[in-house]
Amino acid sequence: MSVAELLALDxxxxxxxxxxxxxxxxxxxxxxxxVLAGVYAIFALGLQLxxxxxxxxxxxxxxxxAVGAYSMGLLVVKAGFSFWLAMPVAxxxxxxxxxxxxxPSLRLRADYFAIATIAAAEIVRLFxxxxxxxxxxxxxxxxxxxxxxxxxDNTWLDIEDAxxxxxxxxxxxxxxxxFPLFVAVWVTVIVLTAILYxxxxxxxxxxxxxVREDEDAARALGKNxxxxxxxxxxxxxxxxxxxxxxxxxNVNNISPREFEPLFTFFGYGVLVLGGLANxxxxxxxxxxxxxxxxxxxxxxxxxTDEQQAALRFMVVGLVLILLMAFRPQGIFGKRxxxxxxx
Amino acid sequence: xxxxxxxxxxxxxxRERLRETAPARLAANHPQRTAFAVIGLVLVVxxxxxxxxxxxxxGLNGLSLGSVYALGAVGLTLVYGILKLVNFAHGEFLTFxxxxxxxxxxxxxxxxxxxxxxxxxxxxxxxxxxxxLMWGPMRARRAGLLQLLLMSIGLAFLVRYGIxxxxxxxxxxxxxxxxxxxxxxxxxxxxxxxxxxxVGFVVLSAIGLMLKFTLLGKRMRALADDIDLAETAGIDxxxxxxxxxxxxxxxxxxxxxxxxxxxxxxxxxxxxxxxAIFAAVILGGIGDAFGALIGxxxxxxxxxxxxxxxxxxxxxxxxxxxLIVVLIVRPQGILGKARTV
Numbered sequence: 256m257s258v259a260e261l262l263a264l265d266x267x268x269x270x271x272x273x274x275x276x277x278x279x280x281x282x283x284x285x286x287x288x289x290v291l292a293g294v295y296a297i298f299a300l301g302l303q304l305x306x307x308x309x310x311x312x313x314x315x316x317x318x319x320x321a322v323g324a325y326s327m328g329l330l331v332v333k334a335g336f337s338f339w340l341a342m343p344v345a346x347x348x349x350x351x352x353x354x355x356x357x358x359p360s361l362r363l364r365a366d367y368f369a370i371a372t373i374a375a376a377e378i379v380r381l382f383x384x385x386x387x388x389x390x391x392x393x394x395x396x397x398x399x400x401x402x403x404x405x406x407x408d409n410t411w412l413d414i415e416d417a418x419x420x421x422x423x424x425x426x427x428x429x430x431x432x433x434f435p436l437f438v439a440v441w442v443t444v445i446v447l448t449a450i451l452y453x454x455x456x457x458x459x460x461x462x463x464x465x466v467r468e469d470e471d472a473a474r475a476l477g478k479n480x481x482x483x484x485x486x487x488x489x490x491x492x493x494x495x496x497x498x499x500x501x502x503x504x505n506v507n508n509i510s511p512r513e514f515e516p517l518f519t520f521f522g523y524g525v526l527v528l529g530g531l532a533n534x535x536x537x538x539x540x541x542x543x544x545x546x547x548x549x550x551x552x553x554x555x556x557x558x559t560d561e562q563q564a565a566l567r568f569m570v571v572g573l574v575l576i577l578l579m580a581f582r583p584q585g586i587f588g589k590r591x592x593x594x595x596x597x
Numbered sequence: 598x599x600x601x602x603x604x605x606x607x608x609x610x611x612r613e614r615l616r617e618t619a620p621a622r623l624a625a626n627h628p629q630r631t632a633f634a635v636i637g638l639v640l641v642v643x644x645x646x647x648x649x650x651x652x653x654x655x656g657l658n659g660l661s662l663g664s665v666y667a668l669g670a671v672g673l674t675l676v677y678g679i680l681k682l683v684n685f686a687h688g689e690f691l692t693f694x695x696x697x698x699x700x701x702x703x704x705x706x707x708x709x710x711x712x713x714x715x716x717x718x719x720x721x722x723x724x725x726x727x728x729x730l731m732w733g734p735m736r737a738r739r740a741g742l743l744q745l746l747l748m749s750i751g752l753a754f755l756v757r758y759g760i761x762x763x764x765x766x767x768x769x770x771x772x773x774x775x776x777x778x779x780x781x782x783x784x785x786x787x788x789x790x791x792x793x794x795x796v797g798f799v800v801l802s803a804i805g806l807m808l809k810f811t812l813l814g815k816r817m818r819a820l821a822d823d824i825d826l827a828e829t830a831g832i833d834x835x836x837x838x839x840x841x842x843x844x845x846x847x848x849x850x851x852x853x854x855x856x857x858x859x860x861x862x863x864x865x866x867x868x869x870x871x872x873a874i875f876a877a878v879i880l881g882g883i884g885d886a887f888g889a890l891i892g893x894x895x896x897x898x899x900x901x902x903x904x905x906x907x908x909x910x911x912x913x914x915x916x917x918x919x920l921i922v923v924l925i926v927r928p929q930g931i932l933g934k935a936r937t938v
Contacts, residue, residue: 312743359925365742366683370875371924374917377872381917385910520750527747565762572754579748580735 286433288549290505293440296541298498299525300447301491307532308455309487310467312369315356316495316522318376321514323349323496324503325383325390331407332399338410346496353492357485373516384511395510411504440501444538452534463487524571527578530588647905654784655901661790663897664797668852669870670877670889671804672845678821678884679841682732685749687849688867689756694720694850695857695866696760702772709772713854720850724842727752761864769862789858796855801890808886813840821884876920882929
């Protein structure tokens with residue numbers, strides 16, 4: 256897959272504005288960086304729960320996102336479910352997949368667990384990429400083959416129109432087309448972050464941290480550490496599925512290319528930028544990450560587009576290395592909560 | 598990794614359940630014999646169903662694929678075993694080697710053999726450079742697992758997109774005659790594939806023997822056992838670490854050129870087979886060079902055999918399923934001892 260193709264994905268339907276002045280442009284703020292930052296904030300909330308609060312290194316988050324997005328799309332397009340019913344069912348499917356992956360692999364050492372989860376995610380992606388009859392293969396999934404008017408995002412497009420009409424009614428003469436999605440994503444981010452924040456302060460959340468700090472001690476106190484880790488992974492899979500819905504609505508096409516392992520590591524970039532063991536940092540980390548990666552697209556350094564795309568990914572790698580070397584808890588994380596693997 | 602966490606997380610309940618049956622008890626006591634018995638059984642069934650020719654032909658393809666896996670795996674397994682570093686940037690070593698060979702072989706028009714040598718030398722130097730810049734200092738600070746994992750992923754990005762920055766995403770070919778084939782006993786194999794098998798066997802056997810019989814090999818194994826103890830015993834550990842990186846880099850560079858010769862050269866070349874290489878490492882037992890050889894070959898052959906009854910498009914997924922099954926059933930690998938997990 257070429258990076259150029261990859262980066263074109265999130266630009267569908269948007270005029271690609273290429274100069275630095277557009278950093279303050281609403282199309283960029285809302286449409287590109289805003290929606291993607293929101294999607295990956297939800298995605299990384301799951302990683303925060305796993306890595307920051309439970310101490311399990313889940314490298315398969317992109318796979319869970321794929322399961323959620325494809326389940327939703329297939330339920331609407333192939334099984335005739337309504338959009339509203341398809342989403343909760345897809346979340347349940349993602350949770351079931353999380354349990355399926357976690358049951359055998361959570362008993363493994365941390366490094367083996369990381370490898371097993373990335374392998375599970377790749378199995379999902381390879382299946383989605385090759386099962387053309389079901390998923391549309393590398394062409395992606397958007398509408399039913401026998402009925403091109405039956406697409407998974409029909410319901411959403413109606414809502415979007417209503418939202419845009421509403422915005423116009425308020426006197427915004429030319430609302431940004433992705434504005435309704437932007438609102439929906441960020442409301443979801445705030446609600447989910449708040450829920451996780453309060454759940455973390457509950458007895459359940461405290462046990463999770465106990466498991467992270469010292470699994471033996473938690474077990475000695477009669478807590479089933481394995482069950483808690485499994486629950487953590489299942490919830491994370493559900494969060495990834497929700498991120499997957501928004502990702503699917505953002506581009507009107509569910510394509511295997513959006514679920515490459517690369518995007519799990521985008522999630523880790525967001526996570527460490529925001530800081531470990533800090534739910535509110537996740538949204539902030541995601542905003543920083545996507546403004547960096549999307550904003551630098553417009554800076555003219557005199558390279559070709561392809562080179563500039565490569566350069567931006569090099570910067571992602573470098574930031575990851577430097578953060579881990581000099582500030583492993585992330586920008587807003589707490590050092591004393593970074594216990595994993597020490 | 599502390600011993601305590603290791604013992605606990607070995608999946609005891611599953612194994613206890615397995616112990617209840619007689620064949621499973623046999624499998625637990627004689628893992629190698631069992632593994633080969635299972636493979637033998639599968640072989641017989643496949644021959645009966647699909648005929649000797651197809652099984653032999655796919656098996657041969659599998660040996661070629663497996664040699665590349667094994668060569669990639671040997672460096673990863675040594676670094677993993679000796680430095681306890683799960684190096685997600687190892688795939689990029691292969692890519693780096695392949696591009697070095699491309700520059701020498703195609704851009705400069707020199708013989709491919711020179712390209713191979715250049716790839717081995719430069720990739721070894723790359724490994725040494727990262728050891729000096731990153732891994733050494735991080736080890737001295739006793740960095741945690743997550744830190745090292747994410748650093749290696751960051752490094753993978755840096756190298757892969759660095760290559761892409763200079764070379765672009767264009768798919769390139771090394772100067773190998775891909776049409777030349779060798780035929781024997783009714784089987785056909787590309788010349789490049791045949792060379793891959795031979796080189797893989799020779800190099801990996803040499804590394805295995807070196808580890809077993811030379812002083813350096815013994816020192817490396819001592820470090821893999823316990824780096825602090827090795828230091829106390831008077832081994833110059835920093836020197837052994839450097840040799841480990843030289844070995845890992847050179848073998849990865851070679852694997853990259855071989856992979857580039859039998860397929861093509863592109864920026865995702867190494868990352869694309871990284872998980873398969875991890876599978877070979879775990880199958881063979883972490884830190885075990887002969888294990889990497891056997892793990893790689895078994896994996897390659899299993900993947901190619903699977904194309905007899907599963908759509909070939911899914912063959913990579915078969916590799917990942919093997920990886921997960923091995924992790925669950927026998928995380929220390931076929932040859933590994935429980936102690937080394």
